[in-house]
Amino acid sequence: DTEVTQTPKHLVMGMTNKKSLKCEQHMGHRAMYWYKQKAKKPPELMFVYSYEKLSINESVPSRFSPECPNSSLLNLHLHALQPEDSALYLCASSQVPLGGGPYNEQFFGPGTRLTVL
């Protein structure tokens, strides 16, 4: 299994809702990432988990709360989002955390298209 899966594919939520995005990989990777991508823009790094511990938080607002229950799963809990948070949320994983050398490729999932009304 060489893919990263994400659910749901699409999500529409109101500003008062609480929802979660899920990401899963079964490649034995020990680093997982959340990115946010606005239309026609490159992905922006949000969080990095290394060996199930949060290692990088790129000053993301607290209305986004990541969770890594085990080495294969990564969640992103959403609460009280704003319309400007509407974007494609990408999950990625790599064999080892950042710093693992030039061939430590990040594999991306298909993303969750989030719309906040």
Place this chain on the structure above:
Amino acid sequence: KNQVEQSPQSLIILEGKNCTLQCNYTVSPFSNLRWYKQDTGRGPVSLTIMTFSENTKSNGRYTATLDADTKQSSLHITASQLSDSASYICVVTDNNAGNMLTFGGGTRLMVKP
């Protein structure tokens, strides 16, 4: 500040034609450069990776070049197909302890019949 600039921002070509996409970077120290293909609404997929010592890498109809002296890379697509319509993103990794990725803005390619 590390930066990756891509050109053109968008490109329209006819099916069967060739095209070349450009990437200039100021990332230092340099570790590697990847070209990704991203279909609309999907995650990026790696096409090629090049380290400092490599100056060309092919993957089917895709050929990437790297000039580490001028800090430029190109992605050449041969005999384009409709399925090549996508965004192509140049991503450069630095060689510091964190190996952070710097993404270019992408080139949106449309191949028309």
